[in-house]
Amino acid sequence: MSEQNSIRDDFTLIKKGYTYFDNAATSLTPVSVIQRISDYYNCHNGNVSRGAHQLTRNASLYYQDARQKTARFIDAKEDEIIFCRNATEAINLLAQGIDWKAGDNIVTTLVEHHSNYVPWLRVRDRHQVELRIAQPNREGVFDLGDFKKAISDRTKLVTTGQVSNVLGTVNPVREIADLAHNKGAWLLVDAAQSLPHLPIDVDDLGCDFLAGSGHKMLGPTGIGFLFIKKELQYSIQPLAIGGGTIHDVARDRYDLLNSIERFEGGTPHIAGALGLAAAIDYIEKIGWDFICKKDTQLVANLEEGLKKRDYVTIYGPVENSKRVSLVSFNIENCRPHRVASLLDEMGKIMVRSGHHCALPLTKYVLNATAGTVRASLYFYNLSDEIEHFFDIIDFIHTNS
Amino acid sequence: MKKSIAFGNKNIECFAIQLCSYGESGDFEFMPSESLQLKFDEITQQMKEKVPNFRNATERFLMFQLREAQVTLYPSGRMILENVKPAQKQIAMEIGEKILKLADLKSN
Numbered sequence: 001m002s003e004q005n006s007i008r009d010d011f012t013l014i015k016k017g018y019t020y021f022d023n024a025a026t027s028l029t030p031v032s033v034i035q036r037i038s039d040y041y042n043c044h045n046g047n048v049s050r051g052a053h054q055l056t057r058n059a060s061l062y063y064q065d066a067r068q069k070t071a072r073f074i075d076a077k078e079d080e081i082i083f084c085r086n087a088t089e090a091i092n093l094l095a096q097g098i099d100w101k102a103g104d105n106i107v108t109t110l111v112e113h114h115s116n117y118v119p120w121l122r123v124r125d126r127h128q129v130e131l132r133i134a135q136p137n138r139e140g141v142f143d144l145g146d147f148k149k150a151i152s153d154r155t156k157l158v159t160t161g162q163v164s165n166v167l168g169t170v171n172p173v174r175e176i177a178d179l180a181h182n183k184g185a186w187l188l189v190d191a192a193q194s195l196p197h198l199p200i201d202v203d204d205l206g207c208d209f210l211a212g213s214g215h216k217m218l219g220p221t222g223i224g225f226l227f228i229k230k231e232l233q234y235s236i237q238p239l240a241i242g243g244g245t246i247h248d249v250a251r252d253r254y255d256l257l258n259s260i261e262r263f264e265g266g267t268p269h270i271a272g273a274l275g276l277a278a279a280i281d282y283i284e285k286i287g288w289d290f291i292c293k294k295d296t297q298l299v300a301n302l303e304e305g306l307k308k309r310d311y312v313t314i315y316g317p318v319e320n321s322k323r324v325s326l327v328s329f330n331i332e333n334c335r336p337h338r339v340a341s342l343l344d345e346m347g348k349i350m351v352r353s354g355h356h357c358a359l360p361l362t363k364y365v366l367n368a369t370a371g372t373v374r375a376s377l378y379f380y381n382l383s384d385e386i387e388h389f390f391d392i393i394d395f396i397h398t399n400s
Numbered sequence: 401m402k403k404s405i406a407f408g409n410k411n412i413e414c415f416a417i418q419l420c421s422y423g424e425s426g427d428f429e430f431m432p433s434e435s436l437q438l439k440f441d442e443i444t445q446q447m448k449e450k451v452p453n454f455r456n457a458t459e460r461f462l463m464f465q466l467r468e469a470q471v472t473l474y475p476s477g478r479m480i481l482e483n484v485k486p487a488q489k490q491i492a493m494e495i496g497e498k499i500l501k502l503a504d505l506k507s508n
């Protein structure tokens with residue numbers, strides 16, 4: 001308990017009395033991350049790789065260190081990590097950077113966040129590429145046979161989230177990777193929701209590309225990354241070229257760098273990368289054992305309590321579910337935004353409401369046209385907070 | 401969308417923001433820039449008389465229908481307006497303004 005209390009002391013908004021159940025939208029930021037960002041601006045504010053003075057040197061070293069840490073966090077190599085704004089930009093970088101040929105196909109799923117769905121619709125429209133969509137059952141769970149059917153010799157890319165941002169379900173990425181690779185296709189994993197909850201090793205996962213966002217894993221907003229397997233980097237065109245990406249420029253031609261920096265045109269978000277590194281330090285200090293144990297305990301409490309209430313509809317698998325600490329639900333006769341505002345007003349409890357940027361899932365699988373309420377927890381949450389949450393939803397049900 | 405609305409003896413900046421919704425029906429949040437500290441024990445009766453579709457009154461919120469909107473009103477003057485057509489912030493603002501008038505003891 002005292003370990004838990006000292007963890008909670010690291011988060012200013014918790015100390016201000018917020019019960020924060022909106023971690024899948026963005027996690028809270030520990031003071032050490034905020035400190036690292038302000039240290040950069042106060043003590044080392046120089047641009048990276050541009051000059052010979054001490055501030056630029058320090059900024060470059062810290063930035064390089066942030067790349068190393070991010071790589072190590074997912075068991076990748078330093079020169080396989082491209083910093084970008086967020087997971088959305090990472091996915092778009094790939095969508096725009098692959099040399100698509102008419103007749104290729106892409107396999108994605110109906111469960112995806114818009115950021116891993118809409119870019120592929122655009123690729124389909126621009127390049128005469130076929131988009132194949134694996135459909136889960138009504139609980140949002142996949143049968144690998146659907147992927148097997150969809151993946152063909154013309155599949156260039158299979159792309160799936162590792163954890164659904166609406167259902168919290170964990171998809172069988174390793175098995176999907178094997179199916180993709182058997183047909184010579186690449187696999188992109190949208191890890192925006194899994195990175196905060198599960199230790200990731202890109203080799204074990206079998207992915208060729210992996211996208212993540214810093215702000216969902218205790219880091220700042222405006223920084224994310226794309227992992228690209230080393231041997232595939234020359235198959236992908238950078239999204240933005242110019243300053244920082246160049247080996248040489250002549251009057252009428254340019255050569256891009258051979259290194260990962262060729263993908264990072266312009267001044268990067270240096271403070272953001274340092275903040276992300278501090279977030280990784282923090283997660284590693286807390287440790288995966290603690291994080292995973294808390295996750296299991298919190299989601300069990302949440303699911304159990306919601307299941308007991310017959311006025312609640314839970315979305316996603318109800319029995320033996322393998323999900324991170326995130327549950328979407330609805331209360332009978334009460335639209336999601338009303339529920340979320342009541343939780344805020346009555347208990348200072350922050351939950352998300354709406355379609356969670358996953359309209360294909362909410363419309364065609366869950367049939368939840370007004371959206372859902374989503375409670376997404378993290379290791380700093382408490383069982384007592386969940387009990388308080390239940391008291392309020394009981395009150396909402398009775399009075400609304 | 402932002403509008404200055406008379407309440408009590410001053411003008412208060414109010415905001416109408418569309419909440420995450422799609423298609424034909426949208427939900428809005430209406431928010432005064434400062435808490436109006438509405439006294440529900442004093443205004444509930446007059447609201448009930450003026451709003452035909454009154455659903456519920458507690459110390460913490462009032463629920464009723466006004467025009468097409470299902471309204472949840474909080475003591476700060478914050479409101480959730482359900483079922484307003486999306487992209488019609490103007491209508492959400494009008495409904496919010498009308499409710500503030502009904503809740504304003506000075507103007508009744």
Ligand SMILES: Cc1ncc(COP(=O)(O)O)c(C=O)c1O
Binds near residue numbers: 024087113193213357
């Ligand atoms: C599964 C998933 N993918 C991608 C994203 C996009 O993340 P960002 O907005 O940081 O780009 C999100 C954000 O909620 C998400 O949940």
